[in-house]
Amino acid sequence: MSAPDDRKDAPNGTDSRRSHVEALYQELILDHYRRPRNRGTLEHPDVALRKKNPLCGDVIDLQLQFDGDTLREVRFTGEGCAISQAAASMLTQRLKGKSTAEAAQILDRFARMVHGEEGAADESLGDLRALSGVSRLPVRHPCALLASDALAEALASHR
Amino acid sequence: MSAPDDRKDAPNGTDSRRSHVEALYQELILDHYRRPRNRGTLEHPDVALRKKNPLCGDVIDLQLQFDGDTLREVRFTGEGCAISQAAASMLTQRLKGKSTAEAAQILDRFARMVHGEEGAADESLGDLRALSGVSRLPVRHPCALLASDALAEALASHR
């Protein structure tokens, strides 16, 4: 019997949810949505993986190439909302060149940030912190996590 | 959204339902229940018929013998509550010797009385009028009507 802030309208039109949403859809995220980094396919991936979110119909196809323990290249294709696409774009950017252990740590931290864990969003996430506002939108968590779940699975399958 | 009389208890303990029920379980009816008339079987019935009331588990087995158009003999066996047994006993008594048309009329009148139709309970029903109180107990209508339905069906099959 929670009483979220919108149940009764604020008397003077201030509206915290609206400002959260506006903060989320900032230029950085829209830029990654419109011009995703690492979008495409690899000729000879070490790992290829498809993940879907049946609730929204979002799909991601991932391809990874390793250099020993290091994630050398990563590409994705797929379809989805601004949040899922920006997350895929920013995550692949952030993980490239990292060791599988480092990458897994970042993914874990990212997931905790999305779930709203306090203090999870530290420096290691870099630009990904722009997505921290998703934590207040539980229904969008699957969008934010589609790429990170897929990446975690792909990394695990390499080890 | 009916408001039957028992919803709020009468302040001084007068209770019309109780007196109706007491009036229904009068000695005449109990006597027919304990000493049913026409209980038994016939050697060579013209019509034999079984009817059940799945709701209560009541059963009646009817056997009829005709003399042309006249119901010469009728017997029943079966199991059931005081109301169903008394009804079977009194109905068979009342119908014996009647023409099929007269019998059908009595059965019709009886059914209308049970359903609470005003004025249905006339002289032609005789003792059966002792069962008129059932009309106020809808849940007991099937008990009262088991024998009469069976008799009506048996008569119809003779015609």
Next chain:
Amino acid sequence: MISALPRSEFPLLAASPRLAYLDSAATTQKPRAVLDAICDFYENDNANPHRGAYALSVRATERYHEARARVAAFLGVGDPDCLIFTRGTTESLNLVASSWGRANVGAGDEIVVTGAEHHANFVPWQQLAIEKNARLRICELAPDGALDLDRLRALLGSRTKVVAFAHVSNVLGTIAPVRDIVELAHRVGAIAVCDGAQAAPHLTVRFDELGVDFFAASGHKMLGPMGIGVLVGRRRLLEAMPPFLTGGDMIEFVEDDHSTWNRLPHKFEAGTPNAAGAVGMAAAAAVLEGVGMDAVRAHERELVRSAYRRLSAIEGVRIYGPGPADRSGVLSFNVGDVHPHDLATILDSHHVCIRAGHHCAQPLMRRLGVSATARASFYVYNDDADIDALVNGVMAAREMFSRVGA
């Protein structure tokens, strides 16, 4: 356009004056009269119907019986015993597919559905076809999303056993030409199964005149409570069908090695009925009758006309399905490259509730060539202010996204 029923009659809407609830195709808000009817049942007449030998149980039975008669009258069903209370449209359609279907569809037979069906009227038939080695045939839609009678005619043949279709599409708002479909189905000896989930709340439904063999609807989509719905069927078919669920109330005699079944409607209502739910659904039908289904329809027509006109004037907005005159109160659309989920989140922050996704109609999404749409749907409590909020929210979303060029 003011609302057809005041918001003040809907406690949730009254408590949130700025909320633009535009997701009634998913579920409707509940008027006070419906909540009162449910509580009144529990506070005054609660007992297990059919089973008791005391006055309270008789009252419960009568209330349940009255509810059936009321809902039957609302849906134009002359024989209330042919109206089965179920949990909702989904259970109703599963009942038909399982009970009638398993008994009547065999290998090589064909089941025809349309490309616009809700999963509830698609997956049960698909699974029946798989189980029975029958063939599921999907009638493709006309370019505007309407049912294509010529295509349907061409699909039907002597192997067709079932034609299953939505009276009103929950995505496109298209209204099916029910009598034409029934005629085509009956001509080849198939039964016509009508998913009425979006029809019962919005149109005058006269089951006896429609000619369909089965009709399904949900209480919660027509101002009633969750957990209750109906299946209406032709007596001849219902009597010939085996039961669906078995247990208490639906039996006549239970022997050790076989059982016999109770008469209609009980044969298809196993277990303790949801009497309070039925009473609530009947109260909802009474509220709608109070407004008048013609008025309900006229009100939605106005709203949808206005929303259609104003939304389509916004650059980048694409509305799916037919023009505003031919549709029920549902609008599915997309806004440029703003993904429907992002749109819904942004609209939500403007107190506008719309739905985004596949709307339980993935086969239709494939046919529209999209993975999702945004959907606004209207009902008796909506008014111009709700459309204002929708239009303003859509424009805000467009602007937000246009800060960064493609």
Next chain:
Amino acid sequence: MISALPRSEFPLLAASPRLAYLDSAATTQKPRAVLDAICDFYENDNANPHRGAYALSVRATERYHEARARVAAFLGVGDPDCLIFTRGTTESLNLVASSWGRANVGAGDEIVVTGAEHHANFVPWQQLAIEKNARLRICELAPDGALDLDRLRALLGSRTKVVAFAHVSNVLGTIAPVRDIVELAHRVGAIAVCDGAQAAPHLTVRFDELGVDFFAASGHKMLGPMGIGVLVGRRRLLEAMPPFLTGGDMIEFVEDDHSTWNRLPHKFEAGTPNAAGAVGMAAAAAVLEGVGMDAVRAHERELVRSAYRRLSAIEGVRIYGPGPADRSGVLSFNVGDVHPHDLATILDSHHVCIRAGHHCAQPLMRRLGVSATARASFYVYNDDADIDALVNGVMAAREMFSRVGA
């Protein structure tokens, strides 16, 4: 013995101070807290769960999710995703018989039930056996009506696929030795299906400790609303089973020619869930937890002990089943040659609500050698005054009938 919960918390009982409601085994009265929870959901959080992309729908989803967690905790289910909301016990048991049964029971296999089962846990198995050419075996009861473990052991074998039994009998009040039954069933590789309709309201149930493979219960028999119930199952079995009903929410992907299924619990919850019903059932569980299930049980034990003693002191009264110490709060009895229906009518005129008939257990009636019994059943709101009324009514009926000798 005063009531464990005051009558004033139950609007129906508060409005009829003299009513002795002794038919809780059929359905219970509803406390104000349950009605309030249902209304609160509709007034504040009503939307279609799972489907919406707006805050209201998220709240509805959360309320539904919380309700599942609450009911799971009440029943000792560690993994709430293995708790499926259904319409009630009847649907739950049909789900198992249809989905698990059709996939796992074949010709020549055996299904074991007891002679005391409610039709809901008898007819689905009987029909499955008929459909699959399997054999339904009925475990006869011990002379006092208890489950006879030796007989059961002797019945089980390598062909046994299912052992289905009531945790608590709705006629005799007997409490089954669940763990022993489970052990016997598992030893031969059969699953143990427990009909918990009369257990969940009256005993502490810890699903994870009972060892049964499936457990079914109804909300309306434990102070909750009608139209909601649960099936709890082992994850391994639920995951391997095909779905029961198909449609919205339970799918993952719907292709034209096949579909894939959502994860638990959604796979078994097709269509719009009865979220308000689940919230009401959770509120009922909270009320019972407030009293404490040990206190509920102790209260009923006292009532049944007293009623047993006082009724059996009346000449001509015959009580079926075990002595008062071993039973739940149910007493089935007969009074001389006063037919149970006549008795119920007379008791009703004394404001005493009992049930008369076969109690949806015709196989048991045959075994008891009667066509019907009278049944009084007790719950948290009953007190000594209710037993006084029962006893006085029974004596009045006896007297009424003794005016005319046999």
